[in-house]
Structure formats: C-alpha cells, structure tokens
Amino acid sequence: AQSVTQLGSHVSVSEGALVLLRCNYSSSVPPYLFWYVQYPNQGLQLLLKYTSAATLVKGINDFEAEFKKSETSFHLTKPSAHMSDAAEYFCAVSENNNDMRFGAGTRLTVKP
C-alpha cells in the first residue's frame, strides 16, 4: 500500500524566510499527491494537488510543490513566510484507489 513520510514534525522559520516542508512517498503506481493545511480546531483544507499534468504544482497562498519521481519526493515550498502560514501541514498520497494515506504532519511556526 502507498505511504507518506514527512520529515520533521516541527519546522520554525522567521517571517519573510523560505518555507520548506519535506514529503517522501512510496507508491507502486504513478501516484496522486496532495498537500493539505490544518488551522487550529478546523478540518483540513487543500493547498495543492499533483495529478501528473506538470511536475511543478502551484497552489493557494503562493505555496508550490515539485514532484520528483527519482527522489520519490513532493516537497512544499513558499518563498516568503507570513505569520498567517502558521498551521499544521499534511502530505497525502492516493494510488488510484479509495484509500488516501496521510503523513503524520508538520507543524509550521513563524517567528516575527
């Protein structure tokens, strides 16, 4: 079955700095990949998705992710962090079935 590993349960950056959240996946077929964001006491919201159309995927709020098959990675980046980006981020993989697997999550803290 497919699986996801998010490297780093906590990431802290300064406001205006680059955000990099790491995600590696395992899949036996070309995967569908997603990044979701969760704010406190809320459900998950979609940031972006990869569905094989392009390896660089742009999402909401200036987030983007690059699919690298050779590295089985789908890292999330944002050029300049805002205080409002503080949240928990989840990478997820789906393998042409009904079972989407989520990573354990990375909590992003943004320091002023």
Next chain:
Amino acid sequence: NAGVTQTPKFRILKIGQSMTLQCTQDMNHNYMYWYRQDPGMGLKLIYYSVGAGITDKGEVPNGYNVSRSTTEDFPLRLELAAPSQTSVYFCASSPGANQPQHFGDGTRLSIL
C-alpha cells in the same frame, strides 16, 4: 455554503456507552470518508463510501460501524466506547476517487 457539516463538535462518553457522529454534505459528492486524528499520527481512514448503499472498511475499522442511506449523510457509530477511541474524528467528501477531499471541522470525542 455549508460544505461538510459534522455534529456534535465535542462529546464526552463513558466507557461502554454508544453514540453516533453525524456527517452531512451538500455538494452532491459520491465519495465520503471517516478519519480519526491522533496527535503525531496524521489521519487514519476508518470507513469510506463510494455511493449510497455502499460502504467499505479503511485502515482502522474495528469498533466502528457506518451506513450510507443517502448521498448526503454518512453517520459513524460507536457501539461500545473504549478509551482507545478518544480522538478527533473528521468526515470528508470528494467527487470521486483520487480527488481532493473536503473536510468538516471535526468532532472531539473523549471517552472516560
């Protein structure tokens, strides 16, 4: 613009009690899901449904039951509550397999 609505938002149960977590969506999505979220563990799929009358087990179905009599509703039932079922439960829906999922705001359940 309700999306996915979960009730109740909070609940405390005693060991051995039963309850139903309600979930309804107004997006006419065929697919619906129940997840549990535990700290540091990401989301684990409990049950899912690909349409009215069709349900199937996910990764962690033991201790839970579901039904799907209509497209809109997908209730989750706990028959004999156990402390291990203390968690945050999320309902989600999507138009189809491998599509982004839309999440409710969750039900925080404590079993004492």
